[in-house]
Amino acid sequence: MGVIGQLILAYLAVLGFGLIINIPRHALNVAGWIGTITWASYLIMQAADGGVVLGSFIGSVGIGVLSNLAAHYKKMPSIIFNIPSLVSFVPGSQAYQMVRNFALGKYDQAVGFMLQVVVITGAIALGFLVAELLNQLIAFCLQQWQKLRSS
Amino acid sequence: MxxxxxxxxxxxxxxxxxxxxxxxxxxxxxxxxxxxxxxxxxxxxxxxxxxxxxxxxxxxxxxxxxxxxxxxxxxxxxxxxxxxxxxxxxxxxxxxxxxxxxxxxxxASRSFPLWLQLVGAALVSGPLMIMFRQETVNTWPTVVIGTLGYLVFYLLNRYLKIKFLSELVAALLIGFSAEWAYQVGWGTNINDIIIGSLMPLVPGVPLTNAVRDILAGNFVSGPARAVEALISAAALGFGIAVVITIF
Structure with missing residues (x-):
């Protein structure tokens, strides 16, 4: 399973989720690219032994910032880009293992998986918060730059 | 006026x-x-x-x-x-x-036609299963069962209009189909098939909006959406849990 293969799969998955939640046609491609780029950053974090949580955090910061830029560029709401691109970061595997172990009565393992789900979801939410901060910083810098250029 | x-x-x-x-x-x-x-x-x-x-x-x-x-x-x-x-x-x-x-x-309804949404469901379930589990043996059963699960969810949601019930039934169907695929030797790992097939039904929009609303300080709507996402997830989880308990 090569890196290129993973990136293609990430693009396809984001495209598919975009079709399900019905985002505008000409936003599909951009959303797919955001998903691919952020999945690449996640893979880099994994290769550097960063773990799933840090990878998800970096990924969601990337999604927040890139979606905001895409929203400005395409003149569309930014949720159109960040909901589909987030689909590859959903802790689906851990959530399933949690349900499975609860159903089988293995509560110690189930609680372990539940903690993983909570921590990953928390990392994604925190990533959005940091992305919001960066977005405001970017907007401020752009404003200052335009002021400098026009004066 | x-x-x-x-x-x-x-x-x-x-x-x-x-x-x-x-x-x-x-x-x-x-x-x-x-x-x-x-x-x-x-x-x-x-x-x-x-x-x-x-x-x-x-x-x-x-x-x-x-x-x-x-x-x-x-x-x-x-x-x-x-x-x-x-x-x-x-x-x-x-x-x-x-x-x-x-x-x-x-x-007006400018939604994508059903067949395109089904293609979307197939694209979500197969690739995500490979990305999460790093294996390709179970790709086809996952794609087929994921698409079928989404189709059932879509049809039930359209005529029944109770989202949580549709999700529960879809999850039950996915669980039983995965078990069936395993029994007849089509798939080798029932866990991987279920994980992939459930991904199109993940409540992504309520979850993301819950986080965004709470961060923006909307403490009425944010938690309400989080509850919506949680009930959806619970419906999916309960459907799967029933199947796991039976087999």
Whole structure:
């Protein structure tokens, strides 16, 4: 399973989720690219032994910032880009293992998986918060730059 | 209709469409206030929750409420309202036209056709299973069962109109199909098939919006959406748990 293969799969998955939640046609491609780029950053974090949580955090910061830029560029709401691109970061595997172990009565393992789900979801939410901060910083810098250029 | 009434009716319609189709609350607030300001209102007040939209014009005798009873996910419509609001701000359309266009938008359904949504479900389930589990043996069963699960969810949701029940039935079906695929030797790992097939049903929009609403300080709608996402996840989990317990 090569890196290129993973990136293609990430693009396809984001495209598919975009079709399900019905985002505008000409936003599909951009959303797919955001998903691919952020999945690449996640893979880099994994290769550097960063773990799933840090990878998800970096990924969601990337999604927040890139979606905001895409929203400005395409003149569309930014949720159109960040909901589909987030689909590859959903802790689906851990959530399933949690349900499975609860159903089988293995509560110690189930609680372990539940903690993983909570921590990953928390990392994604925190990533959005940091992305919001960066977005405001970017907007401020752009404003200052335009002021400098026009004066 | 007086101008005040028309302004409020237009803003409420825009807000209602956006909430119904899965926008976050701060964007709805922003759009409504912007439409009001571009229509010449100096100070307008809005109060937006996920079950109702209220608006008043400061100092005048005009307040209206629009209730939101159905919620679906159609981000195309959110984007269209945004586009119309921009056109109104640029004075390319006037207020009555905006009101009429919003009415048309509310009626029209520009969703992707069902077959394309099924392709989407297939694209979500197969690739994500490979990405999560690093194996390709179970790709085809996952794709087929994931698509089937989404089809059942879509049809039930359309005729039954209870989202959580549709999710429960879809999860049950996915679980039994995965078990069947394993029994007949089509798939080798039942866990991987279920994980992949469930991914199209993940409540991504309520979850993301819950986080965004809470971060924006909307403590009425954010937790409400989180509860919606949680019940969806619980419905899916319960369906799978039933299957696991039986076999």
């Amino acid at each position: 007086t101008t005040d009434e028309l302004i409020i009716a237009t803003c409420l319609k825009a807000g209602k469409i956006m909430v119904e189709n899965g926008s976050e609350i701060s964007r709805v607030d922003d759009t409504m206030i912007r439409i009001a300001q571009n229509a010449g209102v100096v100070q307008a007040n809005t109060y937006v929750t996920i079950t109702g939209v209220m608006m008043s014009i400061q100092g005048r005798n005009a307040t209206q409420i629009a209730s939101v009873t159905k919620r679906t996910i159609d981000l195309e419509k959110v984007s269209q309202v945004n586009q119309l609001s921009r056109e109104f701000a640029d004075q390319r359309i006037d207020l009555p036209t905006l009101h009429a266009r919003l009415g048309q938008l509310d009626q």
